[in-house]
Amino acid sequence: MRHKIQQPPPPAGPGYIKDAGAKFSHSSFTHHTASMKTVAVVLAVAAVVSSGPVRLSSYGPLPRYTPTPEYRPADPYYNAPAVYSFDWGVSDGFGNDYGHSEDRDGHSTRGSYFVNLPDGRLQKVAYAVDGDSGFVADFSYVGEAHYPSYRPGPAYRPAPAYGPGPVYGPITTYG
Template identity: 55%
Template sequence: MKVLLLIAVASVAMAKPQYGYSPPHTYRPAPTYAPAPSYRPAPSYQAPAKYDYEWGVRDSFSANDFGHNEDRDGYNTRGSYYVQLPDGRRQKVTYYVNGDSGYVAEVTYEGQAHYPAYHSAPSYHPAPAYTPAPVYG
């Protein structure tokens, strides 16, 4: 009987639960991948830029009219942009950059300014006077 009790206590002691994290026994590093072979030469960013573009918006419902155009060849840039002003004129900015000369702009206005007639009206109206209701007794 004592032997049976001793075996039962030993088996309970050996079967205690494992708490916490135990790392896996074998460790393998993550695989590394080589980049895919390139069948074209890498782009060179050493060449000067060369582009030209133009865009514009003309919406008669909201009276929006604006746009921009620009062309660049190396370090020489030319362009202009315009906007319809609320007074009816069109403001146009023509600019150029020639190497290290900096940004040189010329601002012009096309059309005549139109201003709506303005009539000042009093904005304050005094509250109506309070007249008490008659009391009948």
């Protein structure tokens, strides 16, 4: 047995919606909704405007930013050429031996650093920078490189194969 599904009747005419026997004009319904939205927006704006200035804090008036009208150059300290000198080093008796020193006067910088290399040599680097000439480094090494002699490790031997596991007898039950 089949049931026939009834389709709702078509609208009464173009632009009309039939609901509970009353007819509403679609265009007048849209106009009415738009008018209500306009009234709501106008009332919200009026409420905000009539409430006075918005205060972020109850502790007093808001601070005002007043920029200084004149330009003030940086302090002369920042305009002076850099002048410094430092020196540090580490030698702890466990093979750590390294250090760095540098002198700067204006645009001229000279310095050096040294470090023990893993092969037993001491690497020294002296460098200089004069204005825009770039970084010029001179590398030198003290001592002979020593590499440990090759000692082969033990030859590969596969692990022993395991034999069959233990054999268990019948389960004893006590009655």
